[in-house]
Amino acid sequence: MMMLALIGIGCGDPGQLTRAAIDAINAADLVLIPRKGAAKSDLADLRRTICADVLTSDRTRIAEFDLPLRDADEADYRKGVDDWHDAVAAAWSRTIADHQGGEGRVALLIWGDPSLYDSSLRIARRLDPLPKIEVVPGITSIQALCAAHALPLNDIGEPFLVTTGRRLREGGWPQGVDTVVVMLDGGTAFQSLDPEGLQIWWGAYLGMPDQILMSGALTEVGPRIVAARQEARVRHGWIMDSYILKRRL
Numbered sequence: 001m002m003m004l005a006l007i008g009i010g011c012g013d014p015g016q017l018t019r020a021a022i023d024a025i026n027a028a029d030l031v032l033i034p035r036k037g038a039a040k041s042d043l044a045d046l047r048r049t050i051c052a053d054v055l056t057s058d059r060t061r062i063a064e065f066d067l068p069l070r071d072a073d074e075a076d077y078r079k080g081v082d083d084w085h086d087a088v089a090a091a092w093s094r095t096i097a098d099h100q101g102g103e104g105r106v107a108l109l110i111w112g113d114p115s116l117y118d119s120s121l122r123i124a125r126r127l128d129p130l131p132k133i134e135v136v137p138g139i140t141s142i143q144a145l146c147a148a149h150a151l152p153l154n155d156i157g158e159p160f161l162v163t164t165g166r167r168l169r170e171g172g173w174p175q176g177v178d179t180v181v182v183m184l185d186g187g188t189a190f191q192s193l194d195p196e197g198l199q200i201w202w203g204a205y206l207g208m209p210d211q212i213l214m215s216g217a218l219t220e221v222g223p224r225i226v227a228a229r230q231e232a233r234v235r236h237g238w239i240m241d242s243y244i245l246k247r248r249l
Contacts, residue, residue, distance in 0.1 A: 002096070004124055004131040005107040006114040008138015012207030014050055016139040022054045024136045028107035030100045031060060032092065034067040039237030042208070047109045065095040077166075085119060089126035102129065113138045117164070117183050141242045142181055144206040148213055151201055151244065154179060165189035178247040188226050190245060195219045197248050204232055204241035218245070 005024045010016025025031065033047045044064070051062055068087035074080030096106055114120045114135050124133050142162070146153050154160050161177045165185025169192045174180060182189060190200060195218035202225050204212045212232060214225050225243075233239040 002100070002103055002129075002131040003105045003134060004127070005105060005134045005136060006110050006120045006124065007107055007136040008113040008140075009047070009050060009109045009111065010139040010207060011112055011141050011144040012046060012205065012211075013144075014046075014053060016144070016207060017050065017054065018136070018138070021136050021138065024134070025051065025054055025107055025109070026057045026060065027105055028060050029104035030096070030106045031055075031062045032095055032106065032108050033062060033064045034108075035064055036067050037069075042236070042238075043111070046208075050109060061099060063095050063099040065091055067091065081119075085123050085126060088119070089123045092123065093127055106131070110138065113140045116140050116142070116162075139207075141183065141203075141206055141240075145201065145203045145242055145244065148203055148206060148211070149201045149215055149244075153181070153244065155246075168192065173247070180245045181242070182245065183242045185241070185243075188222075188229060190218060190222060190243065191226070193218075193245075195222055199246045199248060200225070200243055202241065202243040204229065204239055205236075206240075206242070210236070 005028060007021050007024050009021060031051060033044055035044050068084065068091055070084035071080050100106055108120060110118055110120050112118060115137070121133070124131070142153065155178065158179065159177055160179035160181060161174045162181040162183065163174065165182055165187060168180070168182055169189040173193060198218040199216065200218045200221055201215040212228060214221050214228065229239060229241065
């Protein structure tokens with residue numbers, strides 16, 4: 001039976017790798033590295049660097065594959081994601097069959113943590129035959145963002161909510177919380193909110209050499225974040241960012 005290890009590798013700093021992650025990479029017979037196009041070659045390069053740094057096993061092989069793109073024009077968001085997951089699972093299956101067959105240990109290096117706003121676990125369960133799945137947790141972008149700003153995420157005795165840019169834009173400020181963590185924001189959804197009384201802690205390319213951090217009152221910092229985000233996206237061809245909003249009553 002095949003074992004598939006989903007290994008959290010943190011947010012860009014190879015120093016965020018845990019000992020468990022290093023052990024799991026070295027235990028693999030095959031490590032899969034997805035390519036997300038020329039604009040996001042940094043992400044594949046980081047995975048290659050991690051493998052070069054930590055692999056001590058001569059038997060571990062590396063196989064790269066092109067990751068299918070999600071149809072952004074699909075009107076039904078959930079259907080578009082579902083179809084994309086099917087396509088990614090098929091790409092995994094083809095690459096594994098070409099290089100490993102149906103047995104042994106296969107590893108995927110997952111940005112952040114496999115359990116938080118990542119589709120790897122859902123995709124892995126679409127493989128046929130279904131492998132035995134092992135998860136090695138990693139540093140999340142939320143942890144990296146809080147650490148970079150030296151910020152405690154929750155206020156004393158208070159809850160917080162983790163959501164997406166799309167949900168924030170469509171639903172507004174969530175009820176019952178004064179702290180909101182926003183991930184997977186394809187734009188700047190905070191612009192849809194009334195900025196009065198809101199503080200923001202924003203970070204892009206967390207853990208990477210090009211990390212950018214900004215924080216302060218949303219009325220003042222928001223426009224600067226919009227401009228910095230646009231400039232960084234043009235320069236790199238892609239951007240990965242997240243932010244925390246707190247409402248001061």
